Amino acid sequence: AQTVTQSQPEMSVQEAETVTLSCTYDTSESDYYLFWYKQPPSRQMILVIRQEAYKQQNATENRFSVNFQKAAKSFSLKISDSQLGDAAMYFCAYRSLQSGGGADGLTFGKGTHLIIQP
């Protein structure tokens, strides 16, 4: 079974600064997807960014980018020019592509609470 570990329960950053959230995972599979989801207080979880394991190029989405180190099984999220609206819980998630039968439920980490200081 796969596991996802987020070792930072809480992070704080000044508005307009850059912050990096850490995620490591454990798997014996070679093909999979990794995701970062954002869960604002009392609001729905939304997808921030995804990374295919077979792609060496790191994914980027506007101010959000990842540092994917497959050999190290590391998948960090960098948020540039932090904004007040970025305040939320951030979850790292893993999706197997080898479960068979179409099973593709996500395995989540415990989350990192991101605080933006004005």
Added chain:
Amino acid sequence: EAGVAQSPRYKIIEKRQSVAFWCNPISGHATLYWYQQILGQGPKLLIQFQNNGVVDDSQLPKDRFSAERLKGVDSTLKIQPAKLEDSAVYLCASSLGVDTGTDTQYFGPGTRLTVL
């Protein structure tokens, strides 16, 4: 486009009572998931449906939890009888169900269950 709808948003029950949650996925989405999110933890998959068939229920506590998706659209998750440790937010998500790799899972607002 309407998102994933869930009801009720909040529910408080006594232990040993029964409770049911309802989910309506995004129109046209074949795959539906139920996750359990205990306070301070990430969501954990309980069950995945593809249309009206179960794809994965390996983490569903089948002695007390049941779920159905009879017509391949709406789904109901039931707990009978509830225990204190079932207090959590129950999240429903849906995806197109076309490509396992690239499909995005869209989440509903969740139902917060408190068992007293």
